[in-house]
Amino acid sequence: MKNEHDGGQNQDETNGNQASSTDDVWGKVRGKLSEYLSADAFSRWFKNAELVEDDERGPAVIGVKSDMQQIWIETNYLDEVRAAFAEGASIHAQPVITVLGGAVPQPVKQVARGSVSDSDQVRVLKPGEEAPKTVALERKLKRMGINPEFDFDSFVVGDNSQFAHAACSAVASREGRSFNPLFIHGRAGLGKTHLMSAIAQQLLIIDPKAKVVFLTAEQFANEFIEAVRKGNLDVFRKSYRTADIMLVDDIQFIAGKERTQDEFFHTFSALLNTQTQLVLTCDRPAPEIQQLEPRLISRFESGLTVELQPPGFETRVAILQRKMDQWNVDLTDEVIHHIANLIQSNVRRLEGALTRVASFSFLSSETMTIAKVDDLLRDLVRDENSRQITVDSIQKAVCDQYDLSLADMSSRRRPASIAFPRQIAMALSRQLTSHSLVEIGEAFGKRDHGTVIHACKRVEQEIEMNPEVKAVVEKLIAVLQR
């Protein structure tokens, strides 16, 4: 390491000049690392490493001096580094190892800006002081996995979302202490994640030091599994239970995962006990999440539950107009209204439709007509309509699968070759449509609702016992939902 002597000296000087916060964090992380690693490994790989501050790749970016250091740390010590960040500095992020010096792909602009402090490598990595705050915030948000565009201003409020919006802004401004936990549910593409991101963003604007934990339930489950595997559960727990606010997206994901639910329950209770704000989103109301422990359901419902409905016509038009302003495109009211009429269920798809129409009109410089729009959005519209699964479509799909005639679905005949497919169709109707047991029984040749219940149970059992049946049912569901 003799040849790096010069670099090393510079290092120490700059470390001394830097804000003490970095020193603290890195000092703590280093401390933890030296505990985890052998003395030889620590001095060989981490002695001259340093924390890179304000890097867009995340809060846990470590700068090293050589390629080999990067390669060796990445393949062998990433777990230790992650744990050291979590335990030493409560930073939860994927560590990034980068090579400092000549080959660093850092923006050249910053070199110019930092030129006051001669050509010191470390200075180069520091962002310019005069950089607007929003840039730093945006970077921070991206690092946390939050889309900076998702704030309260960009959310179009309509009748469908007024209540949810109000509840969220109350939580964000810390007025709504009693709204804990805040449970936001609604179908895909209606803005759940948008509202939740807005809360996180608002909080960070008010208090940049706030410890905001923002993650999807899937991330939670994965990190939990990882922690179990590594046997460092206490690190995992500590990292969540010290949060100022915890926002968990798509909580339905933990359904059926018992240990994860258990762990989540304890985290959840610990946070509630310390009056830490929790925000959850889900694609359905809490009691409808299948395979979720009742105690979790009741916890979820203990605070405020808000629902996001599909937007009404006026709101859809407003959303489209806002997007048009944002993208600086111009379409006639007629076209906009038409798009809003075609796509009703999902804001994401609505935006997708607008993107398609706008980019087509931009690229072809043709005037948009209703017919043209219909043509462009044909597949989206078909999709939109086919989302409605009916008992008829289920019966037809099952008949196709088992080569039966539609009449068999409602006939009185009961050979196994007909009865079982009929039971599958009933079970699917129960699962995929909102019809009641009685209505389903009616549709299958005026059968009793008990027959439908029996069919559901029977199919459930068969699915468990018989992988072939499971495969067939999964295939049918896929076909129906396409």
Place this chain on the structure above:
Amino acid sequence: MKFQIAKEAFLDGLQQVQHVVSSRTTLPILSNVLIEATESGLRLTTTDLDVGVSGTAEAEVSKTGSTTLPVKRLVNIIRELPAAEIEISVDAKNVASIKSGPSFFKIIGLPDTEFPPLADFQDAKEYTIPQNLLLDGLKKTSYAISTDETRYVLNGIFTSFKEGKLTLVATDGRRLAMVDNELEFPASHETDFIIPTKAVQELQRLLNSDGDLLLRLSDNQVCFEIGSSIIVSKLIEGNYPNYRQVIPSETKERLTVSREALLETVRRVSLLSSEKSNSVKLTFGANELGVAANSPDIGEANESVEVKYSGKEFAIAFNPDFLQAPLRALGDENIHLDLIDEMSPGVLRTEDAFLYVLMPMRVTS
């Protein structure tokens, strides 16, 4: 073009070059072998644009010329032919007629002008290397080459001609294999470069245990002349990381063990290392090495090996595959295992200039 050739000779020649041809190429010409018939015989050449291989086959050429034919198909046909003698003629449209005994095949080729020429090595630096030295070095290092394409500089063997030594290094970030050999070359030829995996594989196929080979090096290509065969390869661009940084400078304990005994023990015991942890635990005691593996839902195995060891008692875990790879490639009777502690890499050495650094696995107790 027209020639007569013995089936075995043709097949040997084709098999030497056919491995370079990938089964899914974008350019049809790259599935073909270039066949050049001259008075002295046939020259067969294939390439995938990164690596090219060329070899010769003896043949009685009655009409000189050249063409390209799909190599996989050609090999399959030649292999199945009933007679020992084959007559091949190619017309101006690159259609080849293959006659052998009672059978007759016609296959359609592509013009030789489409075939990408192998690089030119004028003014290149030249090195003469004993074939067995390079073959042995490649064998002892190539298993450690990284297959991770995101770290492309590690997808090859680092080859260094420095200070009168030829050094070969391969690493994948978990282990590193290195062979050092003295070699004579002009001091002005000191250099280093990275030979890609594919060229290494071809080299291992073509190298023999006796004779020399000629290595020629241009800016970004390397050429190996082995007898009448030639391998031309692009080099991996970029700087190989400083591998010396990985090698522990001081080790505390040294254990000496019979290579074969250790290999067999590890192989047996690893049958019960679980897929998840995939490790074997080595426990060092006085003149005894215990090798153990266990997986909670399957069972466990342990075995002891006689060794020469007088250091402190401790245990370390390694990936059994990574431990076996060098043991298999080496030919020495005994090997040394140098260690620091259970968290630091182990270093496997032989009496020759071979060295293998292996990271331990974490054992969760």
